[in-house]
Amino acid sequence: MSDHEEEYGFATRAVRAGQKRTAEGEQSEPIFTTSSYTFSSAAEAAARFSGELAGNIYSRFTNPTVRTFQDRLAALEGGEACVGTASGMAAILATCMALLQHGDHIVSSRAIFGTTTVLFNNYLAKYGVSTTFVSLTDMQAWASAIQPSTKLLFLETPSNPLTETADIGELAKLAHDNGCLLVVDNCFCTPALQQPLTLGADLVIHSATKFLDGQGRCVGGAVIGSEDIVGKEVFGFLRTAGPTMSPFNAWVFLKGLETLRIRMQAHCENAMILAQWLVQQPVVEKVYYPGLPSHPQHELAARQQQGYGGIVSFKLRGGKVGAWRLVDSCELVSVTANLGDTKTTITHPATTTHARLTPEQRQEARISDSLVRVSVGLEDVDDLKTDLLRGMS
Numbered sequence: 001m002s003d004h005e006e007e008y009g010f011a012t013r014a015v016r017a018g019q020k021r022t023a024e025g026e027q028s029e030p031i032f033t034t035s036s037y038t039f040s041s042a043a044e045a046a047a048r049f050s051g052e053l054a055g056n057i058y059s060r061f062t063n064p065t066v067r068t069f070q071d072r073l074a075a076l077e078g079g080e081a082c083v084g085t086a087s088g089m090a091a092i093l094a095t096c097m098a099l100l101q102h103g104d105h106i107v108s109s110r111a112i113f114g115t116t117t118v119l120f121n122n123y124l125a126k127y128g129v130s131t132t133f134v135s136l137t138d139m140q141a142w143a144s145a146i147q148p149s150t151k152l153l154f155l156e157t158p159s160n161p162l163t164e165t166a167d168i169g170e171l172a173k174l175a176h177d178n179g180c181l182l183v184v185d186n187c188f189c190t191p192a193l194q195q196p197l198t199l200g201a202d203l204v205i206h207s208a209t210k211f212l213d214g215q216g217r218c219v220g221g222a223v224i225g226s227e228d229i230v231g232k233e234v235f236g237f238l239r240t241a242g243p244t245m246s247p248f249n250a251w252v253f254l255k256g257l258e259t260l261r262i263r264m265q266a267h268c269e270n271a272m273i274l275a276q277w278l279v280q281q282p283v284v285e286k287v288y289y290p291g292l293p294s295h296p297q298h299e300l301a302a303r304q305q306q307g308y309g310g311i312v313s314f315k316l317r318g319g320k321v322g323a324w325r326l327v328d329s330c331e332l333v334s335v336t337a338n339l340g341d342t343k344t345t346i347t348h349p350a351t352t353t354h355a356r357l358t359p360e361q362r363q364e365a366r367i368s369d370s371l372v373r374v375s376v377g378l379e380d381v382d383d384l385k386t387d388l389l390r391g392m393s
């Protein structure tokens with residue numbers, strides 16, 4: 001952008017931040033599909049490799065399109081540095097690999113993305129990093145789970161699929177009092193609705209696959225934080241191990257960021273209308289949406305978030321049969337586990353995203369057989385109501 005970058009508002013940064021035009025004067029950001037970069041001399045090559053001279057060497061390390069995406073997302077999250085990754089899972093893996101070692105410990109919310117649980121339990125555990133899972137909303141449980149070897153506190157807020165929310169500021173204080181870092185997976189809110197770094201968190205994780213892309217096209221991820229942690233340590237792991245973001249995907253995500261705020265506002269509006277309507281349906285037993293005054297953390301969400309998000313979950317009377325009937329009756333709404341798309345999606349968590357849990361674990365996580373999750377898209381809400389009503393009669 002220009003020298004005034006810091007002074008610009010969110011919407012301006014979303015459209016402009018990170019862009020450095022080439023000599024061609026292009027208006028839109030170009031896609032640099034090049035795996036390596038040339039040097040003007042052997043001496044320049046040597047200086048770039050030694051780090052004496054800044055500049056591109058190889059696209060596993062840096063790429064101008066990926067850098068534009070990184071700078072723009074960092075500007076939106078209020079972070080010094082951002083690294084793009086091949087997926088959201090690669091972002092979490094890179095963070096853990098860069099910051100943890102054998103003997104270290106993580107305290108994590110139990111209500112996190114299922115694959116993140118598998119990463120912690122099945123893979124990090126193999127390398128001697130252990131994890132204790134606690135209830136997202138139980139501050140006492142977070143405090144008691146911290147050990148001398150604890151390095152990271154990890155959470156998503158709002159949680160998936162029950163949209164529980166935790167106080168990021170309070171957890172950041174707890175983390176810092178115990179010499180730990182607070183890591184927030186900001187997938188559900190995006191920086192358009194919540195900026196964890198400004199609330200005290202140390203690192204923000206994204207699955208760019210979701211709302212940042214926003215149109216269900218590419219898989220990618222990102223980590224945002226300080227220059228020391230993200231710009232040096234997490235970047236150091238990425239350039240060595242290689243789960244970096246492709247330039248094409250970075251370009252798609254860049255275009256996604258440009259419309260992020262207006263899309264999130266529209267997702268929030270549609271989700272609120274749908275949640276209020278669901279509450280009135282006789283076959284709906286309970287609706288989970290932070291925007292409803294009945295939500296247990298409604299006030300926290302109102303204070304901490306600039307909108308209640310696009311995810312609405314609800315329990316149907318009629319158990320699994322009723323839930324599957326609803327899913328199977330959808331003609332418009334897409335039956336897919338993805339979320340954060342302009343197209344509304346519906347999922348039955350107990351038999352898909354949370355199927356790997358034992359029945360006891362599901363009960364503990366309150367993922368009942370009658371629960372469905374809807375990621376509310378940008379269609380006309382009346383059409384969504386008509387579609388859902390088909391399976392509710």
Ligand SMILES: *Cc1c(COP(=O)(O)O)cnc(C)c1O
Pocket residue numbers: 087088089090113116156160185187188206207208209210219220221
């Ligand atoms: C999808 C998702 C991930 C993983 O991201 P991928 O891009 O699929 O690897 C991590 N966290 C949350 C909250 C997600 O929804």
